[in-house]
Amino acid sequence: MEDRRTLLQAVLALLAGGVAAWWLPQVLELFAIINATVYVAMALLALSLALVWGFGGILCFGQAAFFGLGGYAYAVAALNLPDTTYAIPIALGVPMLAAAALGYVMFYGKVSDVYMGVITLTVTLILFNFINSTAGEEWRIGAAPLGGFNGIPSTPPLNMPGDPGTALTPEQIFVIAVACLAGCYAACKLILRSHFGRVVTAIRENELRAALLGYNVRLHKLAIFAIGGLMAGLAGMLFANCVFVSPTMFSLAYSGQVIIWVMVGGVGTLLGPIIGAMLLQALTAWAGTLPEVNPNLILGLVLVVAVLAIPRGLQPTMATLLRRRAP
Amino acid sequence: MTALLATEGLTMRFGGVVAVDNVSLAVSERELRCLIGPNGAGKSTFFRCLTGQYRPTAGRILWRGRDITGLEPHAIARLGIGIKTQVPSLFDGLTAIEGVTLAVRRKHGEREARRRAMAALERLGIGALSGALVGLLAHGQRQLVELATVVAPEPDLIILDEPTAGMSAEETAGTAALIREMNRDHAVIVVEHDMQFIRAIASGITVFHQGRVLVEDCAAKVLADPRVHDVYLGRPPTPQVVVPA
Ligand SMILES: Nc1ncnc2c1ncn2[C@@H]1O[C@H](COP(=O)(O)OP(=O)(O)O)[C@@H](O)[C@H]1O
Numbered sequence: 065m066e067d068r069r070t071l072l073q074a075v076l077a078l079l080a081g082g083v084a085a086w087w088l089p090q091v092l093e094l095f096a097i098i099n100a101t102v103y104v105a106m107a108l109l110a111l112s113l114a115l116v117w118g119f120g121g122i123l124c125f126g127q128a129a130f131f132g133l134g135g136y137a138y139a140v141a142a143l144n145l146p147d148t149t150y151a152i153p154i155a156l157g158v159p160m161l162a163a164a165a166l167g168y169v170m171f172y173g174k175v176s177d178v179y180m181g182v183i184t185l186t187v188t189l190i191l192f193n194f195i196n197s198t199a200g201e202e203w204r205i206g207a208a209p210l211g212g213f214n215g216i217p218s219t220p221p222l223n224m225p226g227d228p229g230t231a232l233t234p235e236q237i238f239v240i241a242v243a244c245l246a247g248c249y250a251a252c253k254l255i256l257r258s259h260f261g262r263v264v265t266a267i268r269e270n271e272l273r274a275a276l277l278g279y280n281v282r283l284h285k286l287a288i289f290a291i292g293g294l295m296a297g298l299a300g301m302l303f304a305n306c307v308f309v310s311p312t313m314f315s316l317a318y319s320g321q322v323i324i325w326v327m328v329g330g331v332g333t334l335l336g337p338i339i340g341a342m343l344l345q346a347l348t349a350w351a352g353t354l355p356e357v358n359p360n361l362i363l364g365l366v367l368v369v370a371v372l373a374i375p376r377g378l379q380p381t382m383a384t385l386l387r388r389r390a391p
Numbered sequence: 392m393t394a395l396l397a398t399e400g401l402t403m404r405f406g407g408v409v410a411v412d413n414v415s416l417a418v419s420e421r422e423l424r425c426l427i428g429p430n431g432a433g434k435s436t437f438f439r440c441l442t443g444q445y446r447p448t449a450g451r452i453l454w455r456g457r458d459i460t461g462l463e464p465h466a467i468a469r470l471g472i473g474i475k476t477q478v479p480s481l482f483d484g485l486t487a488i489e490g491v492t493l494a495v496r497r498k499h500g501e502r503e504a505r506r507r508a509m510a511a512l513e514r515l516g517i518g519a520l521s522g523a524l525v526g527l528l529a530h531g532q533r534q535l536v537e538l539a540t541v542v543a544p545e546p547d548l549i550i551l552d553e554p555t556a557g558m559s560a561e562e563t564a565g566t567a568a569l570i571r572e573m574n575r576d577h578a579v580i581v582v583e584h585d586m587q588f589i590r591a592i593a594s595g596i597t598v599f600h601q602g603r604v605l606v607e608d609c610a611a612k613v614l615a616d617p618r619v620h621d622v623y624l625g626r627p628p629t630p631q632v633v634v635p636a
Pocket residue numbers: 405408409410428429430431432433434435436437
């Protein structure tokens with residue numbers, strides 16, 4: 065039963081992604097398509113934190129670090145390789161390994177939850193400052209100048225696999241982004257339904273009990289953290305394909321925003337944070353167009369209202385409402 | 392014959408407090424052993440050392456003759472040691488059946504694990520609660536769910552730290568029966584304050600006092616020992632304060 069439901073949800077997500085990927089490029093302008101791709105990339109970043117925080121119980125203040133690493137790894141690899149397709153595994157591998165390394169230090173170093181927050185925050189800040197300070201000519205990796213605060217505007221987009229001459233169009237990038245989001249959502253669903261995923265959730269519930277039943281707590285935390293890092297890196301790669309990489313990817317503003325998206329969407333859910341990310345980005349963009357109003361003020365207001373009115377987040381609240389409606 | 396589990400001079404200090412003081416204790420395969428002693432005698436701390444939650448200050452722990460001192464809790468659990476902690480340690484956000492299934496799942500496939508988990512819940516008379524969220528259950532029911540979690544994977548050594556605290560008389564009798572049943576194939580160490588319960592399961596008894604083993608003998612002799620009356624039985628056992636986890 066449960067398994068069939070999970071499968072159904074995963075298939076529905078893929079279908080929804082398919083419809084969006086087919087329909088939106090037909091009706092949106094080029095600029096809007098690029099914008100939509102950014103939304104999707106950010107939603108994927110939110111999904112990665114939803115998995116790590118909501119199910120792994122690891123509150124990471126530095127999810128943007130893996131997002132940035134994914135973007136930069138892609139940009140640097142793409143500038144150095146003849147075929148940008150080969151940059152993909154690097155864009156996923158670098159943030160995943162970074163997450164694994166950081167996770168190793170935190171989980172095997174028996175760092176307490178509070179310090180874990182501090183460490184993830186600090187690592188993000190260090191990366192931000194480091195990348196910001198790479199403006200000089202001497203800061204280059206092969207053919208890729210790191211560019212300091214300017215980022216790497218010359219980041220080439222993905223090309224047709226095996227055909228470096230044909231770069232993908234923004235529409236195609238959008239389709240890929242939607243496919244990645246839907247695919248990662250489906251993957252998360254399947255992971256959480258697997259034995260591994262259940263152990264991860266059980267560890268969130270009670271680490272001691274999980275250990276006393278013979279489950280290696282640190283290894284499971286490390287694994288889910290690394291998977292989250294990989295997904296955030298994928299989001300960063302998509303971002304690099306529609307905008308370009310710059311140090312702001314590592315900024316605290318991004319890390320903070322993701323946390324807010326997940327909170328508003330519902331910690332412990334997957335769909336909620338995706339919707340939260342989309343809605344709040346739209347809201348921020350809209351607030352930015354208002355004259356004489358500070359968009360941050362509006363965003364802050366909405367957050368306070370959201371936290372007070374729907375403390376459990378969008379998805380659980382909506383689910384409860386729908387159930388009440390049903391006979 | 393080497394003991395299933397043995398400690399040699401096990402000691403656990405917290406600053407100036409010596410919670411476990413040079414304890415050497417051996418439990419053989421399929422033995423049933425009661426551990427009694429006043430509150431603060433060091434029973435729970437002794438168990439925390441055995442299960443790897445604390446690294447003992449001194450001494451050794453041997454499992455079938457192999458030194459396992461300092462192993463991590465999950466590694467010790469994998470040897471075949473299961474513990475029901477004094478303060479119930481459960482997966483509050485999961486249903487009873489989900490939690491117990493997880494306990495068995497390490498050794499069996501999903502279907503078989505679920506079947507065994509359900510059997511354990513039914514054996515404890517709480518089959519009807521299988522779909523209930525553990526966090527919402529009453530204290531006595533939580534004790535039973537934790538018992539099911541511990542016995543379902545059939546560890547070679549089952550450690551039960553005050554399993555009947557908060558249980559009704561009926562549930563307590565049921566638990567005593569379960570312990571005897573489990574003891575047919577598994578060694579059991581159980582901490583209990585209830586004398587009736589101890590007489591009912593009539594096993595070897597080790598008396599802890601101030602971190603040390605005061606007496607160790609068969610039930611009849613221990614219960615008649617004046618020293619035991621002095622430190623423990625003379626006074627009614629203080630009621631346990633249950634600290635929510
Ligand atoms: N983590 C700890 N830090 C300091 N003292 C502790 C700790 N754990 C237990 N103790 C002390 O060790 C002694 C034995 O406690 P405990 O093992 O819980 O006894 P029992 O289970 O027999 O009632 C008590 O004096 C208690 O205060």
